[in-house]
Amino acid sequence: MTITSNKIALVTGASRGLGRNTALSVARHGGDVVITYQSRAEEAQAVVAEIEALGRKAVALQFDSGDVASFAGFAERLRAALKTTFGRDTFDHLVNNAGHGDYALIADTTEAQFDWLVDVHFKGVLFLTQALLPVLADGGRIVNLSTGLTRVSFPGYGAYAAVKGAVEVLSVYMAKELGSRGIAVNTVAPGAIETDFGGGAVRDNPEINKVFADMTALGRAGVPDDIGPMIAGLLSEDNRWVNAQRIEVSGGQGI
Numbered sequence: 001m002t003i004t005s006n007k008i009a010l011v012t013g014a015s016r017g018l019g020r021n022t023a024l025s026v027a028r029h030g031g032d033v034v035i036t037y038q039s040r041a042e043e044a045q046a047v048v049a050e051i052e053a054l055g056r057k058a059v060a061l062q063f064d065s066g067d068v069a070s071f072a073g074f075a076e077r078l079r080a081a082l083k084t085t086f087g088r089d090t091f092d093h094l095v096n097n098a099g100h101g102d103y104a105l106i107a108d109t110t111e112a113q114f115d116w117l118v119d120v121h122f123k124g125v126l127f128l129t130q131a132l133l134p135v136l137a138d139g140g141r142i143v144n145l146s147t148g149l150t151r152v153s154f155p156g157y158g159a160y161a162a163v164k165g166a167v168e169v170l171s172v173y174m175a176k177e178l179g180s181r182g183i184a185v186n187t188v189a190p191g192a193i194e195t196d197f198g199g200g201a202v203r204d205n206p207e208i209n210k211v212f213a214d215m216t217a218l219g220r221a222g223v224p225d226d227i228g229p230m231i232a233g234l235l236s237e238d239n240r241w242v243n244a245q246r247i248e249v250s251g252g253q254g255i
Contacts, residue, residue, distance in 0.1 A: 013098025021228030036063035101198030152254030175244035191250025217252025
């Protein structure tokens with residue numbers, strides 16, 4: 001399975017975790033990549049170097065997914081990077097991955113926590129996509145990241161999961177409204193993954209890891225290599241007829 005030559009994917013939040021793995025998986029599938037990072041410039045440049053070592057082109061751009069006022073400026077910086085690095089005026093695939101976890105029971109959730117989750121995971125996804133529509137090529141793909149926690153509850157992630165549920169609904173509407181341009185839009189919902197997400201709880205806390213492993217049919221928590229290659233495959237022409245779907249990639253979590 002390969003991504004058509006000269007396709008360019010923009011993966012937000014790709015200096016680490018699932019974003020990094022997705023960017024590298026796209027490159028292994030034959031695509032070029034624009035990655036974004038919020039503050040980890042050195043780690044982002046290391047990802048660029050890894051992509052270039054695979055024989056593909058890449059560039060890293062600073063981006064704050066919670067700062068909607070900056071999105072117009074980011075779109076202009078993206079246009080310049082596309083021209084300089086790839087000789088293109090457009091890109092083909094948008095992966096809205098950037099995000100964070102914020103653990104709090106509903107009784108303890110603050111308005112500030114809620115607003116941050118909405119700004120990054122929902123408002124940011126909607127308005128970044130809006131800002132980039134003129135730069136996204138017809139026939140392109142959008143993948144929005146959700147979570148297995150929109151289907152299986154785990155106390156402490158109520159606000160986070162609710163915001164991701166909003167993204168799942170938004171994705172369906174994006175698919176409907178962008179279908180006339182041949183743009184397919186899907187949601188990928190990972191289960192519990194061993195990354196530094198949420199302070200590395202699933203990766204670093206054996207008790208939490210075991211809880212999720214015991215909830216999963218395949219008997220373990222996920223790792224980034226379970227997710228990135230799946231997203232890269234979803235971007236390929238082999239999956240061109242998959243549209244407006246919520247695709248859970250969780251090893252059978254909570255069944």
